[in-house]
Amino acid sequence: MFRTLVDALDANIVVLDERGVIIFANASWIEFGEENGSPNLDWIGVDYLQAVDQAAESGDSMAAEAAEGIRRVLSGEDESFEQIYPCHSQNEYRFYSLKVRAFVEDGRHLLAVCHTRQMNMDSLTGLPNRQLFSHGLRNELSRARRGHGPVSLMLIDADYFKQANDTYGHVFGDECLRAIAAAISRHARRPSDLAARYGGDEFVLLLGMTPVEDALHIAESIREELECMAICADGEHCITLSIGLAQIHPSCGDLREDELLIAAADAALYEAKRKGRNRVVCLSDGELAALPAQRACSVRAAGMSTTHAAPRPQPAR
Numbered sequence: 302m303f304r305t306l307v308d309a310l311d312a313n314i315v316v317l318d319e320r321g322v323i324i325f326a327n328a329s330w331i332e333f334g335e336e337n338g339s340p341n342l343d344w345i346g347v348d349y350l351q352a353v354d355q356a357a358e359s360g361d362s363m364a365a366e367a368a369e370g371i372r373r374v375l376s377g378e379d380e381s382f383e384q385i386y387p388c389h390s391q392n393e394y395r396f397y398s399l400k401v402r403a404f405v406e407d408g409r410h411l412l413a414v415c416h417t418r419q420m421n422m423d424s425l426t427g428l429p430n431r432q433l434f435s436h437g438l439r440n441e442l443s444r445a446r447r448g449h450g451p452v453s454l455m456l457i458d459a460d461y462f463k464q465a466n467d468t469y470g471h472v473f474g475d476e477c478l479r480a481i482a483a484a485i486s487r488h489a490r491r492p493s494d495l496a497a498r499y500g501g502d503e504f505v506l507l508l509g510m511t512p513v514e515d516a517l518h519i520a521e522s523i524r525e526e527l528e529c530m531a532i533c534a535d536g537e538h539c540i541t542l543s544i545g546l547a548q549i550h551p552s553c554g555d556l557r558e559d560e561l562l563i564a565a566a567d568a569a570l571y572e573a574k575r576k577g578r579n580r581v582v583c584l585s586d587g588e589l590a591a592l593p594a595q596r597a598c599s600v601r602a603a604g605m606s607t608t609h610a611a612p613r614p615q616p617a618r
């Protein structure tokens with residue numbers, strides 16, 4: 302009965318012994334292996350932890366973090382480990398969640414390892430949607446807290462997009478959104494980088510363990526890429542990008558740090574729009590403080606229960 306139940310699940314599940322070796326694999330796991338380059342493999346006896354270590358050695362930082370998390374659960378240091386990680390195929394931008402839990406059976410300390418495909422993707426652009434981004438952001442902040450590194454976030458908004466829709470129609474507008482999404486995801490080069498559609502013509506790019514100086518180069522490169530495309534919005538304007546950039550050094554485990562980071566990037570984006578669009582703005586703490594209205598906005602946003610930043614006043618056209 303246990304086997305039938307676990308085989309009926311969509312999640313890919315294995316059970317590991319005390320050494321990290323697979324002693325059980327469900328039907329979805331086997332099917333996933335067949336579709337992704339491991340057909341006819343007898344999974345029982347495969348050293349899962351060693352495979353994760355090998356991925357880490359080849360430079361995959363998410364795999365290194367997973368290996369460490371699994372070892373902590375194996376040693377009893379932690380009860381569980383969770384991570385969202387990219388697993389893109391040739392045709393699809395895919396994300397999975399990894400959940401690892403310890404349990405005891407017949408006196409043996411075992412691990413249940415569950416990989417579940419995340420379906421929170423935006424159907425127009427193929428990028429993760431806002432819900433998956435929020436999850437990824439919280440994930441990245443915890444990772445940065447452990448690694449004592451900075452996290453940079455870009456809030457990216459298309460300029461004159463409404464004009465393009467009004468002038469050339471929504472089908473053309475949709476094509477533009479796909480082109481912008483492709484340009485942004487080309488700059489999400491590391492496994493831990495997360496590009497997402499935040500809503501409408503607004504996108505985000507999250508760069509873990511990245512100081513703001515490095516993020517600034519990437520933001521400029523995205524902005525330039527769109528400028529070079531010279532996509533007409535109407536007779537007068539081209540579709541360009543305004544980008545608000547912010548950085549945080551998560552340290553205190555403040556549960557609102559995700560909202561603070563979004564609010565700071567949002568205030569910077571507002572400045573980019575206000576200064577004339579088609580630019581990247583990164584506000585220092587001093588500049589943020591000198592913007593009383595936006596600062597107040599940020600603080601309000603940080604106090605809100607969701608990650609939706611405070612409404613932005615629209616700059617005059």
Ligand SMILES: Nc1nc2c(ncn2[C@@H]2O[C@H](COP(=O)(O)OP(=O)(O)OP(=O)(O)O)[C@@H](O)[C@H]2O)c(=O)[nH]1
Nearest residue numbers: 458459460461462463464466471472474475501502
């Ligand atoms: N084609 C298309 N349009 C969308 C989609 N989602 C939102 N929009 C449109 O995107 C536009 C966004 O409006 P604004 O951000 O005010 O337009 P904008 O011209 O870029 O304004 P600025 O940012 O001030 O330059 C609205 O006209 C929405 O109807 C979508 O999925 N497809």
